[in-house]
Structures are given as structure tokens and as C-alpha cells.
Amino acid sequence: MATFIHDHPLAPPQPPGIGLLTPLRRWINGIEVTNRRFAHLICRLIPCCCPFERDLSLLGRTIHIPALCKLNPVYDELVGLRFRALSYLADRCGEDVTPYLC
Incomplete structure (x- = not known):
């Protein structure tokens, strides 16, 4: 069973109250990275920066797409x-992580 790390200094602040996504947020915050392959997988799956907002022109109309991090309610936890x-x-594996940086 995962140990929750709400009080960890790197954990994002918890919103006040209990929302529908609070269990998911706690679960993500409780995931401990203790495996090199798992760490590489996480770094490949989660983008290093928020995709920018865009304005698309489609059939003569402009559609505004907000930044995707604003749409994802668990972005801070990820x-x-x-x-x-x-x-x-x-720190633990001594690997060069520059390929994963923006």
C-alpha cells in the first residue's frame, strides 16, 4: 500500500475541502518512485511543460483552445x-536527466 506524502515539501498544495478528485490526487501524491524503469516511463509520459494555448481558424471561425494544464484538474500532482x-x-541512479528537460 502506498504511503501518502501530503506533508512532503515537494507535494503540491491540497485544495481546501474534499472534492471528487481528492482521492485521485492523494493516490498520485502517494506514488513513490523506487524503480529506474518506472522513473523513465513517468518522465516519457508526462510532458515537461504545459502545452501552450492556441487559436485555431476553422471554416472561417476562430476557436480558442486554452492551455491544456488549465483543463487538467490533476496537473499539479502529475x-x-x-x-x-x-x-x-x-540523485539515486546518478543518471543524466537533461534529455527529459525542456
Whole structure:
């Protein structure tokens, strides 16, 4: 069973109250990175920066697409998980993590 790390200094702040996504946020924050292959997988799957907002022209109309990080309600938790994976690779495994940086 995963140990939750709400009080960890790298954990994103928890929103006040209990929302529908609070269990998911706690679960993501509780994931410990202790495996090199898992850390590499996390770094490949979670992008290093938020995709930019865009304006698309489609059939003469302009459609505004907001930044995707604003649409993802667990974005902060995923970024924290990616940071923990990068830290594990750099600190514990001694690997060069520059390929995963923006």
C-alpha cells in the first residue's frame, strides 16, 4: 500500500475541502518512485511543460483552445510525480536527466 506524502515539501498544495478528485490526487501524491524503469516511463509520459494555448481558424471561425494544464484538474500532482521521478534518476541512479528537460 502506498504511503501518502501530503506533508512532503515537494507535494503540491491540497485544495481546501474534499472534492471528487481528492482521492485521485492523494493516490498520485502517494506514488513513490523506487524503480529506474518506472522513473523513465513517468518522465516519457508526462510532458515537461504545459502545452501552450492556441487559436485555431476553422471554416472561417476562430476557436480558442486554452492551455491544456488549465483543463487538467490533476496537473499539479502529475508534475510533482514527474519531478520525483527526475530526482530519483539524478540523485539515486546518478543518471543524466537533461534529455527529459525542456
